[in-house]
Amino acid sequence: MKTVSTSHAPAAIGPYSQGIIVNNLFYSSGQIPLTAEGEMVTGDIEVQTHQVFKNLEAVLEEAGASFESVVKATVFLQDMNDFALFNGVYGQYFSAHKPARSCVEVAKLPKDALVEIEVIALVK
Numbered sequence: 514m515k516t517v518s519t520s521h522a523p524a525a526i527g528p529y530s531q532g533i534i535v536n537n538l539f540y541s542s543g544q545i546p547l548t549a550e551g552e553m554v555t556g557d558i559e560v561q562t563h564q565v566f567k568n569l570e571a572v573l574e575e576a577g578a579s580f581e582s583v584v585k586a587t588v589f590l591q592d593m594n595d596f597a598l599f600n601g602v603y604g605q606y607f608s609a610h611k612p613a614r615s616c617v618e619v620a621k622l623p624k625d626a627l628v629e630i631e632v633i634a635l636v637k
Contacts, residue, residue, distance in 0.1 A: 521571035523547035526623065531572045539576040539634045543589065544568040545626035553624050558595040561627045562602040569632060578634035583612040589629040593618040599628060 517532035517539065525531060525542065532541040546554040546561035547568070554564040573579055586607075590599060596616070612632070622629050 517541075517572055517576045519571050519575035521549050521575070522568040523549055523551050526551075532576055534576055534636055537636050538584075539573065539578045539632075539636050541569065541572050541576075541632045541634075543587075543629040543631040544572070545623055545629045547624070553626070558590075558592075558598045558627045559602050562599050565628055565630050566602070566606050569630060573632070573634055576634070577636045580606050581610050582635040582637070583607070583610070583632045584635060585633040586612050586614045587631050588614060588616040589619045589622060590616065591619065591622055591625075591627045595627060 515534040516530045517534060518530060522531055522544065529542050532539055544565045546564035548554060548564070549568075549571070554561055570580070573583070588599070588603075590596065
């Protein structure tokens with residue numbers, strides 16, 4: 514088991530790591546729209562989703578993976594009414610390659626984020 518950590522994504526805000534590699538799979542912790550410096554990105558679901566994908570890209574790269582190697586994404590939305598706008602942004606990152614996905618509405622996310630995403634990916 515190997516811990517993944519990069520300064521190009523926000524540090525964990527609790528007792529967890531940005532991700533873990535087990536065998537040839539990378540499991541990311543959920544990413545919310547924090548900058549690498551730990552500042553919360555304000556804005557609508559589209560702005561926040563782009564920041565989440567920036568964070569995911571950084572941890573995937575550190576793990577030796579990429580969006581093309583993601584096999585499963587789990588999405589948490591604060592409001593399912595944002596689904597169409599969220600899905601438009603999501604499709605910009607997963608257009609040709611479409612991993613399995615779950616998407617659920619939750620009552621609240623850390624730091625009042627509108628979206629959180631975690632992924633599982635194959636490591637090169």
